[in-house]
Amino acid sequence: MRKTTTTTVPVLGVRALNRATLGRQLLLRRSALEPKAAVEHLLGLQAQNVQPPYYSLAARLDGGAPERLSRLMADREVVRMVTLRSTIHTHTAADCRVARPLGRAARERELGQFRRGLAGVDLGRLAELARDLVEAEPRTMRQLREALSARWPEADPRALALAARCRLPLVQVTPRGLWGSGGQVALTTVEHWLGRPAEPEPAPEAAADAAVLRYLAAFGPASVRDMQTWAGLTRLRPAFERLRPRLITFQDPNGVELFDLPDAPRPHPDTPAPPRFLPEYDNLLLSHADRARVVPPRYRGRNRQGNQAHRTLLVDGFLAGVWRLESDALLIETFGEPTRAQRAEVTAEGERMLTVMHPGTSYDIRFGTVTDVTGP
Numbered sequence: 001m002r003k004t005t006t007t008t009v010p011v012l013g014v015r016a017l018n019r020a021t022l023g024r025q026l027l028l029r030r031s032a033l034e035p036k037a038a039v040e041h042l043l044g045l046q047a048q049n050v051q052p053p054y055y056s057l058a059a060r061l062d063g064g065a066p067e068r069l070s071r072l073m074a075d076r077e078v079v080r081m082v083t084l085r086s087t088i089h090t091h092t093a094a095d096c097r098v099a100r101p102l103g104r105a106a107r108e109r110e111l112g113q114f115r116r117g118l119a120g121v122d123l124g125r126l127a128e129l130a131r132d133l134v135e136a137e138p139r140t141m142r143q144l145r146e147a148l149s150a151r152w153p154e155a156d157p158r159a160l161a162l163a164a165r166c167r168l169p170l171v172q173v174t175p176r177g178l179w180g181s182g183g184q185v186a187l188t189t190v191e192h193w194l195g196r197p198a199e200p201e202p203a204p205e206a207a208a209d210a211a212v213l214r215y216l217a218a219f220g221p222a223s224v225r226d227m228q229t230w231a232g233l234t235r236l237r238p239a240f241e242r243l244r245p246r247l248i249t250f251q252d253p254n255g256v257e258l259f260d261l262p263d264a265p266r267p268h269p270d271t272p273a274p275p276r277f278l279p280e281y282d283n284l285l286l287s288h289a290d291r292a293r294v295v296p297p298r299y300r301g302r303n304r305q306g307n308q309a310h311r312t313l314l315v316d317g318f319l320a321g322v323w324r325l326e327s328d329a330l331l332i333e334t335f336g337e338p339t340r341a342q343r344a345e346v347t348a349e350g351e352r353m354l355t356v357m358h359p360g361t362s363y364d365i366r367f368g369t370v371t372d373v374t375g376p
Helices: 014-024 035-041 052-060 066-074 095-102 104-112 123-136 141-151 157-167 190-194 204-219 224-231 237-246 340-357
Strands: 078-082 088-092 170-172 187-189 248-251 257-260 276-278 311-315 318-325 329-334 364-369
Touching (some): 035 088, 052 276, 052 340, 066 078, 078 095, 078 190, 095 190, 095 204, 104 157, 123 187, 141 157, 187 190, 204 224, 204 237, 204 257, 224 237, 237 257, 276 340, 311 340, 329 340, 340 364
Antiparallel strands (some): 078 170, 170 187, 248 257, 276 311, 311 318, 318 329
C-alpha cells in the first residue's frame, strides 16, 4: 500500500506577520535609503492630503527631512496622481506609469457611478478634448468642468471632469504638494509634465506578475485578497498561480494562504518594534484585506471617523493610539495606558519627529487616553 506524504504548510502568527510587514515597510529600523528609492520600494505613498507623504518618510528614513521629498517633486522626479484604489498617490516618475494601470478598474467603477450624468457623451472625444485643454495649460477641476460643459451642456459638469480624470493620466502640478507651499490643484498629463512621450503599456499578464512581486517585497507575506485590497483590483489569482513556482507559501492563523518571496526578510516575532508616528492614510494600514497584523481587532475602525482618517501611533508594532499637532503641542491619545517604558519611548520618538518635521518650533508633548474603545 502506497504511503501518502502530507506537506505541512508553516503558519505565521500575527506577531510574525507584523514584524515581516514592518520590516518591508522600513518601520522596524530607519532606513538609509534616499527618498526616491524609498518611494519606489514602497510602490508609492498615499497622498490624499499634502502632508502625509512627508510624515510617512520621516517615520521610515534616517534623516527624512521633508525638504528632500519636496525637492524631488519640484524637479519632477516624483509626482502626485490618481492611481491605486482611484486615490492620490506620490510615485516616482517611472512608477506612475506602472501604478496607474493597476488602478484602472477602480477608476472605471468610480466613473460608473456617474454614467447617468454622461448620457450621450463620447468618452473618447472627451479624453481628446481634455488632453488638449490641460496640455495647453494646467487646469483646475473647476476649469475642466466649465470647458467640457460648453461642449456637452446637457451633461453633469462634475461627471465630465471626473471622466477626464479617470480616462487621462493627470498629475497635480507644483507648487501643489510642495512642503511649506500652498497652491490649488491644477492638472496636466503625465507625459506633458515629464516631457516624455507616452510609452506602450506592458502586456497585462506581465504587468500583473511584476506588480505581485513588488507588492510582496513591500507588503508581504500576503494573500491574493490582500493585494487586491491594496490595488483596488479583482481577479489577481491567475498572477499568483503563474508565479507559484517562484514563491513560497504560508498560512495565517485563520488558514488563509499567504504568498511570499523566498529571500524576503521575515524577522523573529520578538524583534523589537520602536514606536512610530504615521500620518493619516498611511498605506501600512490600507494594503491588506485582513489588517489584524497591524490593527488589533478591539481597535478596528478607531483610526478613522467616517471618511476621515486619524494620524496613528504604533507601539510594539501595532496600532495603539492617534495623534495630532495643535498650535503649541503634540497631543497623543492612546487606546490604553502605556507602560512607563513605552511612554518614555513614545515621547522620545515624538521629539525626534518634531525635530525632523518642524525644526525650530517648540511643542509640548501631552498624553491623553481614548476611553471609549470597543471591539466589534
